Amino acid sequence: KQEVTQIPAALSVPEGENLVLNCSFTDSAIYNLQWFRQDPGKGLTSLLLIQSSQREQTSGRLNASLDKSSGRSTLYIAASQPGDSATYLCAPTGFQKLVFGTGTRLLVSP
Amino acid sequence: ETGVTQSPTHLIKTRGQQVTLRCSSQSGHNTVSWYQQALGQGPQFIFQYYREEENGRGNFPPRFSGLQFPNYSSELNVNALELDDSALYLCASSREGGLLPDTQYFGPGTRLTVL
Numbered sequence: 001k002q003e004v005t006q007i008p009a010a011l012s013v014p015e016g017e018n019l020v021l022n023c024s025f026t027d028s029a030i031y032n033l034q035w036f037r038q039d040p041g042k043g044l045t046s047l048l049l050i051q052s053s054q055r056e057q058t059s060g061r062l063n064a065s066l067d068k069s070s071g072r073s074t075l076y077i078a079a080s081q082p083g084d085s086a087t088y089l090c091a092p093t094g095f096q097k098l099v100f101g102t103g104t105r106l107l108v109s110p
Numbered sequence: 111e112t113g114v115t116q117s118p119t120h121l122i123k124t125r126g127q128q129v130t131l132r133c134s135s136q137s138g139h140n141t142v143s144w145y146q147q148a149l150g151q152g153p154q155f156i157f158q159y160y161r162e163e164e165n166g167r168g169n170f171p172p173r174f175s176g177l178q179f180p181n182y183s184s185e186l187n188v189n190a191l192e193l194d195d196s197a198l199y200l201c202a203s204s205r206e207g208g209l210l211p212d213t214q215y216f217g218p219g220t221r222l223t224v225l
Contacts, residue, residue: 004152031211043116043200044153044216089152093211097143097166098202100152 002027002094004101012107013080021075021104023090028068030092035064035075038087038103047088048075080108114203114217122223123191131186131220135203141165142184143214144176147198159184160206188222196224 003026013019023033032051036044050057050066050073057064063076073090087105091098115134123129135142141160145153155168159178173189182203188195198221202214 034213036216041198041219041221043114043218044202046213046215049213091152095166097155097158097168098145098153098214099155100145102150102152 002030002092002099004090004092004099006088006090006101006104008104009102010105010107012109014109015080015082017080017108018076018078019080019106021077021088021090021106023073023075023101025071025073025090025092025099027092027094028071030068030094033064033066033073033090033092034098035062035073036089036091038089040087044089077106080106082108082110084108114201114215116199116201116217116220118220119218120221120223122225124225125191125193127191128187128189129191129222131188131199131201131222133184133186133201133203133217135182135184135201136215139203139205139215140182141204141206141212142178142182143202143204144184144186145200145202146170147200147219148194149197153200156186191224193224196222198222 035047048064061078087103089103143158144156147153157167162178178184198219202216204212204214
């Protein structure tokens with residue numbers, strides 16, 4: 001059974017800092033891994049999808065890496081902004097479904 | 111391109127009642143997945159529908175059931191509501207049938223409160 005852990009659970013940083021969010025998963029038999037953003041009480045916005053054959057994926061200030069063999073992914077956010085404040089969820093994709101961690105709650109202060 | 115929509119936005123029910131939640135998939139998508147997200151937790155997979163057939167189910171009891179229609183929209187039905195069913199219910203659509211699972215696009219969710 002896939003289990004996903006995200007560290008840290010919460011993070012508070014001043015605007016402009018570069019930061020790293022960590023995700024680990026127990027079953028390396030995945031097709032891909034997605035990173036999502038969730039604002040309070042809202043749905044999920046897909047940020048990045050990394051196929052299992054890829055090592056890295058970039059979108060603007062976001063960069064996600066995947067080490068499938070060790071069961072780890074990281075999301076790097078450059079030059080953080082107050083608008084980045086949200087909960088970030090990672091989800092490796094097995095057969096049919098995404099398995100989510102509990103997320104990292106990020107607060108970026110002006 | 112229209113995104114994933116869900117209705118209603120909020121719903122309040124009492125224990126023992128039944129509820130139906132609705133989801134319209136993104137244009138061109140043939141698969142809908144449903145997830146339950148309790149407060150402070152990550153979403154949990156309920157089930158997936160592919161071309162009107164159930165295509166996988168998570169660890170949820172049979173009182174959680176669903177349908178997918180020819181236009182690929184979907185319903186989630188929950189019977190005999192319990193207090194623990196209070197959660198945000200998310201649906202996600204994708205275009206499956208290829209070699210690899212496709213990106214799932216999520217709707218805004220339905221907040222269900224059971225009193």
